[in-house]
Amino acid sequence: AGDPGDGDFRLLMDYAHGFMVSQVLFTASDLGLFEALAPGPLETAAVARALGSSPRGTRLLLDACAGLGLVRAEPGRGGGGPAFTLTRLSRLFLLVGSPLSQRSMLRYLAGTTARCWGELGGAVREGRSQYARAVGVATREPFVAIYRSSAERLLFMRALQDTWSVYGARVLTAFDLSGFRVICDVGGGSGALAAACARLHPTSSVSVFDTHDVIATARAHFRRPRGDPPIRFLGGDFFRSPLPRADLYILARVLHDWTDADAARLLGRIGRAGGRGSALLLVEAVLTPGGRGPARALLLSLTMLLQTRGRERTEAEFRAMAAAAGFTRFQRRPTGGDLEVMLARK
Ligand code: SAM
Structure with missing residues (x-):
């Protein structure tokens, strides 16, 4: 008989849903959610106004972020549900322009790296990078693909620079x-x-x-x-x-x-x-x-x-x-x- 509390089953579910965690992080960053909360706690309606996003989607994203410790929910004052505020993690590492910000690294991971990871099967079968499929650049020279445009070159350099702040x-x-x-x-x-x-x-x-x-x-x-x-x-x-x-x-x-x-x-x-x-x-x-x-080093090897x-x-x-x-x-x-x-x- 199955046991949903089985440690192996729980680990499996964590792994299977791992991409969703990354996606919440990438999307909240990309929408500017953390900057919207930087001045102080906000209820959903105010966050949705700041982001130009739907109240329903914004609330669900905020709840997911709260569940992951990226924001914290406090009792709201207005009857519009909880107010959301930054956590230590998001204040330190997720605000654009903060001294330890990792935002360029996240943008790079969400872009080129995630697209390449979508072709992992091909990479394992062929034993090599998949830039043609992932980003439409047919080359085996890694830095020709990585630097395929000046915008990509700049983003890659900014992403790697984020590491050194920490x-x-x-x-x-x-x-x-x-x-x-x-x-x-x-x-x-x-x-x-x-x-x-x-x-x-x-x-x-x-x-x-x-x-x-x-x-x-x-x-x-x-x-x-x-x-x-x-x-x-x-x-x-x-x-x-x-x-x-x-x-x-x-x-x-x-x-x-x-x-x-x-x-x-x-x-x-x-x-x-x-x-x-x-x-x-x-x-x-x-x-x-x-x-x-x-x-994580083994995952980096796959990258x-x-x-x-x-x-x-x-x-x-x-x-x-x-x-x-x-x-x-x-x-x-x-x-x-x-x-x-x-x-x-x-
Ligand atoms: N050391 C930096 C860091 O850790 O943030 C950058 C590391 S990055 C993964 C690899 C670096 O090697 C890039 O800056 C890239 O431009 C440089 N590189 C690659 N091929 C090179 C070559 N043939 N001659 C000089 N630099 C090269």
């Missing part, structure tokens, strides 16, 4: 980097991590190396506050162009985009560009030994199947890859989140 300081203080005078963030995107690094180590020279288009976008759209230490932007192809000489090369979420052979090629180039005492700071999700977990040529890796794999490029002294430190930091020195 992780930046943890990543950069996991090891003492004060001895490195010349630091290059290879595949450094918008430059957010490099900028945080320059603020922590203002006497070091910090640069970002990324494709010409990304560098041009970073210069045009990611202005730094006045008084911030300068960072240099260098455009090129990290598989072909000369890499700058540095004491420390940062590679954050870069190796997981590539096959073992491509990653080895890139690390080899970095190993040759760096001086004798140079080092590598890797920032990636790290799989447990044998690659059985953690679950890499869908959107890149790579996958997530274990510490042993990172250690071996770094050593093959000459970076043999290897240490790993957690950050408390999905991304971890590994320092490998020659």
